[in-house]
Structures are given as C-alpha cells and as structure tokens.
Amino acid sequence: MRSPVIDAKDLNLVFETNDGPVQALKDVNLSIERGDFVSFIGPSGCGKTTFLRCIAALEHPTSGSLTVNGISPDEARKARSYGYVFQAAGLYPWRTIAGNVKLPLEIMGYTQADQEERVRKVLSLVDLDGFAKKFPWQLSGGMQQRASIARALAFDADILLMDEPFGALDEIVRDRLNEELLKLWGATGKTIGFVTHSIPEAVYLSTKIVVMSPRPGRITDVIESTLPKERPLDIRDSAEFLAIAHRVREGLRAGHAYD
Amino acid sequence: MKKSILPIVTVLAAIVVIWYAGAVWLNSQWTYDQAARADVEVTFSEVVADTLSQDRPVLPAPHQVAKGLWDGIAGQKITSKRSLVYHGWITFSATMAGFGLGTVAGILLAVGIVHSRAMDMSVMPWAIASQTIPILAIAPMVIVVLASLGIKGMLPKAIIAAYLSFFPVLVGMVKGLRAPDAMQLDLLRTYNASDAQSFWKLRLPASMPYLFASLKVGIAAALVGTIVAELPAGATQGLGARLLSGSYYGQTIQIWAALFGAAILAALLVLVVGVVERITLKRKGMAQ
Numbered sequence: 001m002r003s004p005v006i007d008a009k010d011l012n013l014v015f016e017t018n019d020g021p022v023q024a025l026k027d028v029n030l031s032i033e034r035g036d037f038v039s040f041i042g043p044s045g046c047g048k049t050t051f052l053r054c055i056a057a058l059e060h061p062t063s064g065s066l067t068v069n070g071i072s073p074d075e076a077r078k079a080r081s082y083g084y085v086f087q088a089a090g091l092y093p094w095r096t097i098a099g100n101v102k103l104p105l106e107i108m109g110y111t112q113a114d115q116e117e118r119v120r121k122v123l124s125l126v127d128l129d130g131f132a133k134k135f136p137w138q139l140s141g142g143m144q145q146r147a148s149i150a151r152a153l154a155f156d157a158d159i160l161l162m163d164e165p166f167g168a169l170d171e172i173v174r175d176r177l178n179e180e181l182l183k184l185w186g187a188t189g190k191t192i193g194f195v196t197h198s199i200p201e202a203v204y205l206s207t208k209i210v211v212m213s214p215r216p217g218r219i220t221d222v223i224e225s226t227l228p229k230e231r232p233l234d235i236r237d238s239a240e241f242l243a244i245a246h247r248v249r250e251g252l253r254a255g256h257a258y259d
Numbered sequence: 260m261k262k263s264i265l266p267i268v269t270v271l272a273a274i275v276v277i278w279y280a281g282a283v284w285l286n287s288q289w290t291y292d293q294a295a296r297a298d299v300e301v302t303f304s305e306v307v308a309d310t311l312s313q314d315r316p317v318l319p320a321p322h323q324v325a326k327g328l329w330d331g332i333a334g335q336k337i338t339s340k341r342s343l344v345y346h347g348w349i350t351f352s353a354t355m356a357g358f359g360l361g362t363v364a365g366i367l368l369a370v371g372i373v374h375s376r377a378m379d380m381s382v383m384p385w386a387i388a389s390q391t392i393p394i395l396a397i398a399p400m401v402i403v404v405l406a407s408l409g410i411k412g413m414l415p416k417a418i419i420a421a422y423l424s425f426f427p428v429l430v431g432m433v434k435g436l437r438a439p440d441a442m443q444l445d446l447l448r449t450y451n452a453s454d455a456q457s458f459w460k461l462r463l464p465a466s467m468p469y470l471f472a473s474l475k476v477g478i479a480a481a482l483v484g485t486i487v488a489e490l491p492a493g494a495t496q497g498l499g500a501r502l503l504s505g506s507y508y509g510q511t512i513q514i515w516a517a518l519f520g521a522a523i524l525a526a527l528l529v530l531v532v533g534v535v536e537r538i539t540l541k542r543k544g545m546a547q
Binding site: 057058082083088107 | 443450452460461543544
C-alpha cells in the first residue's frame with residue numbers, strides 16, 4: 001500500500017495570545033495522496049492557512065502527528081520537498097522576473113547552466129516567456145502571481161502549497177489562472193494543497209475539497225470530487241459541478257460558518 | 260522645470276533683501292559711533308553706503324561675502340594658506356575618511372544588532388546615549404588625548420566625524436535590514452535558506468533605500484564633525500580653522516566666506532550621494 005504524501009492524525013494547534021489560548025486547529029485528521037489536488041475552504045479563522053503552514057513547517061502543531069512524504073514537516077522543509085505560493089506574489093523588486101525565479105535555485109545550489117535552463121522552462125510553463133528581463137513593477141498583478149508560481153515550480157519539489165494565491169486578483173484574471181493551474185497540475189503531476197475562500201474555485205480545481213469551520217478550527221466535511229480530470233471552464237455550469245458546490249455550501253453551513 | 264524656478268528665485272531674492280536690510284541695521288551702530296567721534300553728521304544714504312562696505316562688519320553684506328568667497332576660491336593659488344580650496348580640501352579629506360569609518364561602523368553594528376539579540380539589547384542604548392553628548396564637549400578631549408598619544412593630523416578629525424556619522428547609518432540600516440516582512444522571511448524558510456543567504460539575498464538589498472537616506476544625513480554630519488574637530492587646539496588647516504582664525508581677528512567676512520564654503524561643500528557631498536543612490540537603485544530596478 002502506498003503511504004499518503006501528507007498524513008495528519010489528531011492534529012491540534014493552540015496559539016497563546018494575550019487574550020488567552022486560541023484553538024486554531026482541533027482534532028484534524030486528513031490524508032492526501034500523491035497527485036491529489038486538495039482545496040481547503042472555509043471562512044476566516046477556520047485554520048485553513050494554519051494547516052497549510054503546519055505542512056510547510058512554518059507553524060508547529062501543539063499535539064498530534066503530521067508527516068509529509070513520510071517524514072516530519074521540518075525534515076521535509078529541509079529536504080526542500082515543497083514549493084510555497086503566498087497570497088501576495090512577494091517578488092523582489094530589485095530582481096528581474098528571471099532573477100526572482102532563480103532565487104530558490106541559487107539558494108539550493110543548482111549549477112548556473114541548470115538555473116538558466118529551469119528558469120526558461122518554468123517561465124514558459126506559466127506563459128511568461130518574453131518577460132524574463134522585466135522587473136516586477138512592469139508586470140500586472142496576475143502576471144506577478146504567475147511569476148511567483150514559476151518560482152515555486154523551479155526546483156524539484158513534488159508538493160505545491162498555495163495560500164490563497166489568487167485572492168487579491170479580479171475574477172476574470174482568476175478564471176484564467178485557475179484554468180492554467182489545472183493545466184500545470186496535469187503537466188507536472190504535483191500534489192497540490194490550495195487554500196481558498198471561493199466555492200467555485202475550490203470545486204473547479206480540486207480532486208478533494210476539505211471544508212473547514214472556525215472556533216475552533218476543524219474539518220467539517222471532506223468531499224471527493226467526481227468531476228473528470230479534464231475540466232473546461234464551462235464545466236462550472238454542469239449539474240454535477242453545482243451539486244458538489246451545493247454540498248460544500250451545506251458543509252460550511254453545518255460548521256456555522258455563516259453565523 | 261520652469262514652474263519650479265520662479266518660487267526658488269522669489270525666496271532667494273527675499274533672503275537677499277532681508278540680508279541687506281539686516282546688514283544696514285546691524286552695522287549702522289559702528290557708522291554712527293565713528294561719525295560721532297569725528298563729530299560729523301551723516302545722511303541716510305551715507306550710512307547705507309558705509310554699512311555695506313565696512314572692513315569688519317557685524318553682518319557682512321551678501322556681495323562682500325560673495326567677494327570673500329570668490330577671492331578664497333579663485334583669487335588664490337590653491338596651495339595658498341589663504342585659499343578656501345586648500346582648506347576645503349583638508350576638511351573634505353578628513354570628512355570622507357570619517358564618513359567611511361562611520362559608515363562601516365554603522366553597517367557592522369546594524370548587522371550585529373539585527374542578528375544578535377544580545378547586541379540588540381546592549382548596543383542600541385549606548386549608540387543613542389553617544390549622540391546625546393554634545394560633540395563640542397567631546398571633540399577637544401578626543402583631540403587632546405590622541406595628540407598625547409602622538410596621533411595628529413587627519414585621523415583625530417576623522418574619528419570625530421565618524422562619531423557623528425555612524426549613528427544615522429546605524430539607525431537606517433537596522434530599519435532597512437528589518438524591512439523584509441514576515442512573508443518574505445517565510446519564503447526563505449521554505450527554501451531552507453541559511454542566515455547568510457537571507458542576509459545577502461534579502462536583507463541587504465532590501466536595506467539599500469534606507470542606507471542611502473542615512474548616508475545623506477551621515478555625510479553632512481561627518482562634515483559638521485570635522486569642522487568642529489578643527490576648532491580646538493589651534494588647528495591651522497581646514498574650514499574650521501578658517502572659522503576660528505576669522506573670529507580671533509574679527510574677520511567676519513572671512514568667517515562668512517568659510518561658512519558658505521562649508522555649506523557649498525555639504526551640498527555637493529549630499530548631491531554626490533544622491534547621484535550614486537539614483538544610479539545604484541536604477542541598476543537594481545528599484546527606481547522607476
């Protein structure tokens with residue numbers, strides 16, 4: 001039996017704040033298989049970002065067990081097993097687009113020739129071929145976010161963690177990037193963890209949708225998508241799509257997310 | 260460009276007018292005293308003419324200062340002891356040495372403060388305390404102590420210049436090195452980057468705009484420090500010495516010429532830092 005890429009058992013995380021302890025994650029159990037596209041959806045404060053950060057070893061659970069690629073998250077981080085895309089592109093203004101994509105490669109010690117080759121490849125993967133020598137401020141927000149995805153794809157990590165990467169973009173740009181992200185996922189076969197608060201986005205992208213609710217942050221439903229792997233944008237008008245979206249909404253309601 | 264010239268010229272003209280009026284007013288006492296001693300009456304136009312052409316006016320008129328400045332810069336061989344270029348060069352070289360020392364010290368301390376909690380807690384209060392001590396009080400002591408150790412010439416002046424200029428660099432660099440936000444630091448954590456890599460690839464480039472803002476303050480402070488250091492212990496070279504000897508002998512025009520010489524030097528230094536800033540940031544893509 002193949003072991004899951006990400007495996008959380010009875011995961012709890014309590015933040016100590018000035019107003020007393022806050023239970024950010026409560027008894028989270030989840031396993032993610034290789035090649036899954038998993039969305040985490042829920043309102044603010046439901047712990048979806050916190051859970052993603054736990055996987056990335058940027059937060060540390062208070063109790064329970066969590067493994068990434070069969071090892072601890074911190075070991076996985078040191079083995080550079082994942083690429084992380086933040087809500088803001090966070091490109092270095094003093095580096096060109098190519099220079100930004102090269103950043104992790106420089107840090108990880110790839111050879112010069114390999115760096116050039118990889119930059120060229122991932123920039124074409126995110127459709128930014130002609131922009132290698134441009135500086136970030138010369139690009140639109142959507143293009144900057146594509147560059148930041150390229151940066152996360154440049155090195156050999158088989159997991160891609162994305163924290164509301166398209167949250168700050170308008171709906172039209174978002175639709176396009178969603179479509180491109182699906183293509184990327186198909187082309188690279190990476191395991192993707194994707195945080196969002198958009199129901200259509202979650203349903204359109206995912207093979208598995210994790211519905212979460214706040215206070216305390218917990219999982220209320222895990223939905224295995226029945227949609228095919230090939231997903232044109234208009235699949236969002238199909239009955240199957242709407243049924244899944246309905247179930248997500250029900251899950252959010254059950255978690256009192258609308259209160 | 261055209262739009263910005265008119266207000267500048269207006270303000271400049273207003274300053275000159277007020278200055279002339281001030282010169283007439285402040286210098287007239289001496290004119291009246293002279294007239295009383297000679298037992299003659301003076302008309303207003305005679306008073307004005309006299310107050311603007313005294314040898315040792317309380318406040319020299321603009322054209323007198325301009326002439327003194329011109330004589331000092333262009334009217335002498337630049338190796339002459341009466342040349343402002345000569346004295347300016349002495350001050351300039353000590354300023355640059357002090358500025359260099361201060362900048363290096365400021366940057367090194369900032370790096371230490373950002374990377375070590377112990378240094379953060381211990382160095383900063385001392386750095387702030389150092390700037391609350393009047394430089395006029397400390398400069399003579401440094402000069403005297405170093406002179407007794409046989410160290411004379413440029414180095415003591417440079418040390419005092421550095422004492423003033425390290426502080427803005429330190430404060431600016433601490434701020435600049437801490438400028439990267441949590442997300443950018445998290446990103447480097449996900450790459451498992453070392454502290455050294457974070458420093459060279461993120462913190463240092465991010466601090467550049469802060470550094471240059473500090474350097475402009477720092478270089479002006481270094482010049483002030485050098486001039487103050489030239490005042491005590493009978494220094495004979497530099498703009499500070501020129502100021503001092505001017506005040507010994509009541510040569511107010513010489514004082515003002517040296518003052519303006521120092522101001523022009525300061526403006527040029529800040530301008531040069533600004534140009535270097537523009538070129539650097541442009542090459543780094545940080546200026547549009």
